[in-house]
Amino acid sequence: MTAVAKILQSKPDATVHTISPAASVLDALQLMADKGIGALIVTEGASIVGIFTERDYARKIALMGRTSAVTQVKDVMTTAVMFVRPDQTSEQCMQLMSNNRLRHLPVVDNGKLVGMISIGDLVKDIISEQKFIIEQLENYITGSH
Structure with a gap:
């Protein structure tokens, strides 16, 4: 199983986009559209106070x-933010996402936000891992080590 830290390293852009709870939902949507992402971490200073996702917009706006122009992010964000550590495995993340119907997980190390992984990141990693195992088995079976 791949560690979250390795998945973060493999991302072409590991930037974690954040927004203030006082920002308008319209500003959050614009930032998400500009960056091609589906979620923003809501922060006050260095503290994570929530997460704002496309699902929050669809259901709460x-x-x-x-x-969107007058509603603040703090009024519609999800405040119970689940997160993972860099040493956790892709399997643990998939379990957490499946059980809680999540699409995004912030990665926190010693209380500091260090990344964000999505269900797409995990699927890509799992497919890559399975492809490698299949190639190894094919080489073993055919004797072409």
Whole structure:
């Protein structure tokens, strides 16, 4: 199993995008669109206070008749943020994401935000790992080590 730290290293852009709880939802959506991401970590100083995702927008803005321009991120963000450590495995992350229906997990090391992994990052890693195992088995079976 691959460690989260290795998955973070393999990402082409490991930047973790954050936003203030006082920012408007419209600003959050614009940042997410500009960066091609589906979630932002909501921070006050160095502290994580929430996460804002496309799902939060769909369920707490669009369906509730709120407007993005006047609603603040703090009013619709998810405050119970689950996170992982860099030493945890991709399998542990998949289990956590599946059990809690999550698509994004912040990575925290000694209380500091160091990255973010998505379900897509994990799927890509698992496919790569399985491909390697298949190649090794094929080489073993055919005797072409």
